[in-house]
Amino acid sequence: MANIAPGLAVVIVGNDPASHAYVSSKSKMAKECGFTSVQHTLPEETTQEELAALVQTLNVDETLHGILVQLPLPKHLNSEPIIQSILPGKDVDGLHVVNAGKLATGDLDGGLVSCTPAGAMIFVKRTHGEDLSGLNAVVIGRSNLFGKPMAQLLLNANATVTIAHSRTKNLAEVCRNADILVAAVGRPEMVKADWVKLGATVIDVGINRIAAPERGEGKTRLVGDVAFDEAAKVAGVITPVPGGVGPMTIAMLMANTVIAAYRKANCPPPKF
Ligand code: GUN
Numbered sequence: 001m002a003n004i005a006p007g008l009a010v011v012i013v014g015n016d017p018a019s020h021a022y023v024s025s026k027s028k029m030a031k032e033c034g035f036t037s038v039q040h041t042l043p044e045e046t047t048q049e050e051l052a053a054l055v056q057t058l059n060v061d062e063t064l065h066g067i068l069v070q071l072p073l074p075k076h077l078n079s080e081p082i083i084q085s086i087l088p089g090k091d092v093d094g095l096h097v098v099n100a101g102k103l104a105t106g107d108l109d110g111g112l113v114s115c116t117p118a119g120a121m122i123f124v125k126r127t128h129g130e131d132l133s134g135l136n137a138v139v140i141g142r143s144n145l146f147g148k149p150m151a152q153l154l155l156n157a158n159a160t161v162t163i164a165h166s167r168t169k170n171l172a173e174v175c176r177n178a179d180i181l182v183a184a185v186g187r188p189e190m191v192k193a194d195w196v197k198l199g200a201t202v203i204d205v206g207i208n209r210i211a212a213p214e215r216g217e218g219k220t221r222l223v224g225d226v227a228f229d230e231a232a233k234v235a236g237v238i239t240p241v242p243g244g245v246g247p248m249t250i251a252m253l254m255a256n257t258v259i260a261a262y263r264k265a266n267c268p269p270p271k272f
Pocket of ligand 1: 022068069070071072093115116247
């Protein structure tokens with residue numbers, strides 16, 4: 001692929017400080033990778049029509065291979081039509097129904113896979129190998145961005161998969177059955193040591209900001225969905241927060257952008 005710089009556009013609407021932090025890490029990493037990196041920062045009062053028009057502009061821009069609209073959008077905006085208006089070939093979040101459908105039908109090489117599950121799957125495969133036959137995997141959380149695609153990836157690798165969520169009965173008991181436990185619920189330190197099977201692989205996808213008075217008045221710190229210190233005593237492998245899945249998500253976003261650029265140039269993309 002001669003002389004083509006992969007191009008990534010990241011769009012953020014509104015003032016959520018955590019989203020701004022995530023988006024600037026994404027744009028910065030794209031720059032560091034030598035990509036064409038553009039960030040569109042839109043005000044809270046942006047209309048549905050204005051956002052839709054921006055996506056159309058990005059869709060037809062030949063220098064851009066990936067488009068990411070940071071979620072959640074402000075409440076007055078409807079995210080689904082925006083996400084579905086991104087060209088599937090540029091949907092580096094893997095949220096377009098074409099990409100979600102390819103993943104669901106086992107076509108892992110034809111579409112684009114959501115970055116956080118793709119990154120988490122790298123941890124899983126590094127620990128257990130490519131074939132998860134005979135292993136029980138439990139994913140807590142059923143979002144389109146994470147829980148569902150994570151479950152599909154695990155299933156595709158032959159794991160026996162349970163998707164647990166807020167309505168699941170006896171959640172601790174379900175989790176104790178997991179050789180691979182993936183938590184994506186958004187509840188600080190909810191998964192305790194006695195939810196974890198001895199030697200299990202635990203992947204913590206939560207990023208929760210909690211008060212940390214021990215660091216001084218008004219201070220906060222980031223924790224995951226897993227009570228790390230106690231769970232680490234039981235788990236075989238466990239990912240920390242921060243520093244575990246987060247950096248992998250950004251890495252996979254770069255990977256998806258490279259894949260999209262290769263495909264646009266009709267070249268076989270590298271595998272990650
Ligand atoms: N918000 C939190 N994680 C993500 C992500 O991976 N993609 C988008 N678009 N929004 C997010």
